[in-house]
Amino acid sequence: MSRGKFTSGSLQLKVRHYAPQRPPSLASLIKFCGFILLVYFIVASYLLLRGERKTLLEDPNESTLRDLVRIIGTKVTFRARRVPAVSELLDLHMFSVIPPHFLLDVKNPCWYEELRGNVSADPYGSNLFSRLYNIQNAFERLSATFKKQLILHDGKLQRLRCLPYFYIVGQAKCGTTDLYERLRLHPDVHLTPPKEPHWWSRRRFGINRPGDPPITRFPLDHYLDLFDPVAQRIQHRLLGNSSSRSSIITGEASASTMWDNMAWSYLHDISREAEPPSLSQDFIHAVQPDARLIAILRDPVERLYSDYLYFGTSNESALDFHQKVCESLRLFEACLRDAGLRACVYSSTLYYAMSVRLQVGLYVMFILDWLSVFSRDQLLVLRLEDHAANVTHSMNRVFHFLRLGPVSKQTERLISRRPVANTRDPSDRKLGPMKPVTRELLRKFYAPFNQKLSAVLQDESFMW
Ligand SMILES: *[C@@H]1O[C@H](CO)[C@@H](O)[C@H](O)[C@H]1NC(C)=O
Ligand SMILES: *[C@@H]1O[C@H](CO)[C@@H](O)[C@H](O)[C@H]1NC(C)=O
Ligand SMILES: *[C@@H]1O[C@H](CO)[C@@H](O)[C@H](O)[C@H]1NC(C)=O
Ligand SMILES: *[C@@H]1O[C@H](CO)[C@@H](O)[C@H](O)[C@H]1NC(C)=O
Ligand SMILES: *[C@@H]1O[C@H](CO)[C@@H](O)[C@H](O)[C@H]1NC(C)=O
Numbered sequence: 421m422s423r424g425k426f427t428s429g430s431l432q433l434k435v436r437h438y439a440p441q442r443p444p445s446l447a448s449l450i451k452f453c454g455f456i457l458l459v460y461f462i463v464a465s466y467l468l469l470r471g472e473r474k475t476l477l478e479d480p481n482e483s484t485l486r487d488l489v490r491i492i493g494t495k496v497t498f499r500a501r502r503v504p505a506v507s508e509l510l511d512l513h514m515f516s517v518i519p520p521h522f523l524l525d526v527k528n529p530c531w532y533e534e535l536r537g538n539v540s541a542d543p544y545g546s547n548l549f550s551r552l553y554n555i556q557n558a559f560e561r562l563s564a565t566f567k568k569q570l571i572l573h574d575g576k577l578q579r580l581r582c583l584p585y586f587y588i589v590g591q592a593k594c595g596t597t598d599l600y601e602r603l604r605l606h607p608d609v610h611l612t613p614p615k616e617p618h619w620w621s622r623r624r625f626g627i628n629r630p631g632d633p634p635i636t637r638f639p640l641d642h643y644l645d646l647f648d649p650v651a652q653r654i655q656h657r658l659l660g661n662s663s664s665r666s667s668i669i670t671g672e673a674s675a676s677t678m679w680d681n682m683a684w685s686y687l688h689d690i691s692r693e694a695e696p697p698s699l700s701q702d703f704i705h706a707v708q709p710d711a712r713l714i715a716i717l718r719d720p721v722e723r724l725y726s727d728y729l730y731f732g733t734s735n736e737s738a739l740d741f742h743q744k745v746c747e748s749l750r751l752f753e754a755c756l757r758d759a760g761l762r763a764c765v766y767s768s769t770l771y772y773a774m775s776v777r778l779q780v781g782l783y784v785m786f787i788l789d790w791l792s793v794f795s796r797d798q799l800l801v802l803r804l805e806d807h808a809a810n811v812t813h814s815m816n817r818v819f820h821f822l823r824l825g826p827v828s829k830q831t832e833r834l835i836s837r838r839p840v841a842n843t844r845d846p847s848d849r850k851l852g853p854m855k856p857v858t859r860e861l862l863r864k865f866y867a868p869f870n871q872k873l874s875a876v877l878q879d880e881s882f883m884w
Pocket of ligand 5: 810812813
C-alpha cells in the first residue's frame with residue numbers, strides 16, 4: 421500500500437519537473453511522449469524479465485528437469501563410510517546398563533539387572549513413553565506383579581531385562597505395519613506396543629518428531645521398560661520347571677531406524693557438508709552384535725507418492741506433487757554442489773528444506789551403511805511388491821530368518837488372511853496416480869541407486 425503511494429508520488433514529481441511553464445511546443449510534447457514511452461519500455465521489459473525468471477524458478481520445462489536429474493546422476497558414487505570405533509560412541513550409560521553377554525538359555529537377548537532405587541516406588545511411574553502412547557494399562561499390570569518377578573541373587577534383588585531380538589528398520593510407507601501385525605500372530609513372537617518407539621533414531625536424543633528440536637531425552641531404562649511384558653513371560657518360563665530353552669522373541673518396528681540420523685546435527689557443531697560421525701546402527705551393533713534386522717522396501721517412486729499422500733497438506737494434487745518433486749530435486753542438486761552424496765542424504769538442513777522426502781527412497785545408501793557394521797546374513801531385505809503378491813511366502817521367509825518354527829496350517833491361514841494393514845486412505849485414492857512426467861523424472865533419479873541396490877543384494881528385482 422505505502423509502496424504504491426510512494427511510486428505514484430515520485431512519478432508525479434518527475435512529470436511536474438518536465439512540464440514546461442509556457443504552452444508546450446510540438447518538440448517538447450514529442451520529447452515528453454518519448455520519455456513516457458521510454459519509461460514504459462523499461463518498466464515493461466523489467467516486468468517481462470521478472471515474469472520469465474519466475475516461470476524459470478517455479479515451472480522449469482521438462483528438458484531443464486531432465487538435465488537436473490542427469491547432473492545428479494553424474495554425482496552418484498558409492499564410497500565406504502568411516503566406521504567409528506566403539507570408544508568413539510561415548511555412551512557410557514548404555515554400555516553400563518547392557519551387559520556384553522546375554523542369558524544363554526534364552527533365545528531373546530535378556531539379562532538380570534540389579535534393582536536400583538526405591539523398591540516400593542512405582543517402577544513405571546515416570547516412564548516418558550506412557551505420555552506419548554496409550555500404554556498405561558500395560559504398565560499398571562506390570563507394576564502390580566513387579567515385586568513377585570524379582571529374584572534374589574548374591575543377596576541382591578534382580579529383575580529380568582530384555583532388548584528386541586529383531587528390528588524392522590524400515591522404510592516408511594513400505595509395509596512395516598503389515599509385516600509387524602502378521603508377525604505377531606506367530607505363537608513365539610510377543611510384540612508389545614508401541615510398534616514404533618523411535619528410540620534409537622530420535623527419542624534417546626530427545627527428538628519427538630522429525631523436525632522437532634531435542635527436548636527431553638528418553639533414558640535407556642524407559643525403552644527397556646517397553647519390553648518388560650516379554651521379560652515377565654520369559655521370567656515365568658525360567659522360574660517354571662520347563663527344561664526347554666525359552667523360545668519367545670520380541671521386536672520393534674520403528675520405520676526411522678534405517679535412515680533417520682538427523683539428531684547428530686544437533687549434537688555436533690559441524691558444517692553442513694559433513695557426514696554424521698556415527699549412525700544408529702553403530703550403537704545397536706555395539707550393544708547387540710547379533711541383532712537381526714528386517715527391511716521392507718518398495719519401488720521408491722511409489723513410496724514417495726504414498727509418503728506425500730500420507731504426510732501431505734490439504735492441497736494434495738498430482739500437480740502439487742509434481743511441483744514439490746521438482747523443487748526438491750533442485751534442492752538436492754544444489755546440495756550436491758557443495759557436499760558429498762552421503763552428507764546430503766543425511767543432511768538435516770536438506771531434509772527440512774525439501775517438501776517431499778526424496779532421500780528416504782535412496783535405499784542402497786542406508787543398506788550399505790548398515791552392512792558396514794552388520795553382516796549380510798543378519799539383514800533380510802523384502803520387497804512390498806513380493807509381500808503383497810504372496811504373503812504366505814514372504815512370512816515364511818521372515819519366520820525362517822528369525823529362526824522361528826513352522827506354524828500350524830491353521831495359524832498359517834490366520835496369518836495370510838489377515839486384512840492388509842495400513843492401506844491407502846480411500847480419499848487419497850480419488851486423487852489418482854502421479855503425472856507421467858513426474859514418474860519419469862523420479863524413475864531416472866532413483867535408477868542408479870536401484871541398480872546399485874540390485875548389485876549389493878544380488879537380486880535384479882530391486883531394479884523395479
Ligand atoms: C527449456 O528451458 C531452457 C532454459 O530456459 C531453454 O534453453 C530450452 O530451450 C527450453 N526448452 C524447451 C523445449 O522449451
Ligand atoms: C519409596 O517409595 C514409597 C512409595 O512411593 C515412599 O512412600 C517412600 O517414602 C520411598 N522411600 C524412600 C527412601 O524414598
Ligand atoms: C518345580 O518342581 C519342584 C520339584 O521338582 C516343585 O517343588 C516346584 O513347586 C515346581 N515349581 C513350579 C513353578 O512348578
Ligand atoms: C497449494 O497448491 C498451489 C498450486 O499447486 C500452490 O501454489 C500452493 O503453494 C500450495 N499450498 C500449499 C500449502 O502447499
Ligand atoms: C505362495 O507361497 C507358498 C509358499 O512358498 C506357495 O506354496 C504357494 O504356491 C505360493 N502361492 C502363489 C499363488 O504363488
